[in-house]
Amino acid sequence: MTSGVGAGDWAGQRVAAVRDDPGGRLALMERCYHGPYGRAPRHLPFRRAAMSFMGWQLRRGVLRPVRGERPGSPWWRAVNERILRDGCESVGLSGGLPGPASSDTAAHWLAFAERPTARTWYRAHNGSVVAAYLAHRDLAEAENETERFFMNVVLCRVLYAHALVAAPRLALGRLRPLAPFLGDPRLGMTGIFLQLSRVLPDEYPLHDSVQSSLRAEIGFGRLVDFGMIVPRMQQLYEWSARALPAPGLLDCVRDGAPVYAWPFTERHVWRPPRSPVLRAVHRLVPPPERVADGR
Numbered sequence: 001m002t003s004g005v006g007a008g009d010w011a012g013q014r015v016a017a018v019r020d021d022p023g024g025r026l027a028l029m030e031r032c033y034h035g036p037y038g039r040a041p042r043h044l045p046f047r048r049a050a051m052s053f054m055g056w057q058l059r060r061g062v063l064r065p066v067r068g069e070r071p072g073s074p075w076w077r078a079v080n081e082r083i084l085r086d087g088c089e090s091v092g093l094s095g096g097l098p099g100p101a102s103s104d105t106a107a108h109w110l111a112f113a114e115r116p117t118a119r120t121w122y123r124a125h126n127g128s129v130v131a132a133y134l135a136h137r138d139l140a141e142a143e144n145e146t147e148r149f150f151m152n153v154v155l156c157r158v159l160y161a162h163a164l165v166a167a168p169r170l171a172l173g174r175l176r177p178l179a180p181f182l183g184d185p186r187l188g189m190t191g192i193f194l195q196l197s198r199v200l201p202d203e204y205p206l207h208d209s210v211q212s213s214l215r216a217e218i219g220f221g222r223l224v225d226f227g228m229i230v231p232r233m234q235q236l237y238e239w240s241a242r243a244l245p246a247p248g249l250l251d252c253v254r255d256g257a258p259v260y261a262w263p264f265t266e267r268h269v270w271r272p273p274r275s276p277v278l279r280a281v282h283r284l285v286p287p288p289e290r291v292a293d294g295r
Contacts, residue, residue, distance in 0.1 A: 007098060011106075046112075160236060233258065
């Protein structure tokens with residue numbers, strides 16, 4: 001680390017160096033979990049969820065340079081860059097570079113670095129994700145319809161994964177004792193928000209319609225989306241807006257339908273399909289009455 005350089009500037013330099021290098025982005029994210037001195041055994045297990053999801057982004061090609069024969073996605077690149085920058089800044093601060101943290105989200109990553117738990121990881125990770133969503137809505141609007149739909153699916157799933165750990169009653173109702181295990185980012189079950197790889201092809205941009213993509217969604221991902229998340233969507237966003245905190249998140253949902261770069265008039269896509277399995281899930285884990293913290 002360069003002496004005299006603030007942690008924020010140092011992080012910006014690290015991210016700029018890999019901006020058009022998707023593999024370099026992946027390596028930089030992994031490096032962050034090793035801490036400022038190359039050894040952080042309590043932090044390393046948390047890289048599992050982050051690296052898995054980022055690996056899917058690389059396979060799709062969304063992180064490729066925007067200029068080229070097969071350009072990447074300006075929106076996906078911006079979201080990924082926000083997570084990278086906040087994480088790098090926390091490494092710099094932990095290693096003694098001057099601060100203070102340049103943003104609340106970078107401060108959340110520093111809190112995770114100082115006390116690595118599932119709750120502090122989700123607050124840091126999802127705080128950066130939501131901040132990037134809110135800052136780059138214009139880039140989102142430029143994507144095609146199917147891409148914009150799945151931006152909302154990704155957001156719903158990462159918020160729900162956080163709720164499993166920090167608001168288990170909201171997330172799983174009477175089954176809430178299972179919630180922390182299912183949502184722990186150190187364990188394989190966090191695949192609940194990585195299941196897009198089983199629905200979407202590893203290509204960018206998407207060419208299939210929203211409806212054809214939904215028809216292709218089967219298995220656990222379908223149960224999570226329509227069985228668990230959709231019935232408690234409004235509560236989930238309201239809780240997340242308080243927990244992160246990110247009040248602007250409330251502009252991304254309306255009457256229980258996600259509306260991030262998505263018209264409210266097209267909210268029918270969020271209606272659960274008729275299915276005896278989904279009806280059984282709704283009976284088993286109905287959404288709770290409105291609660292303050294979801295515990």
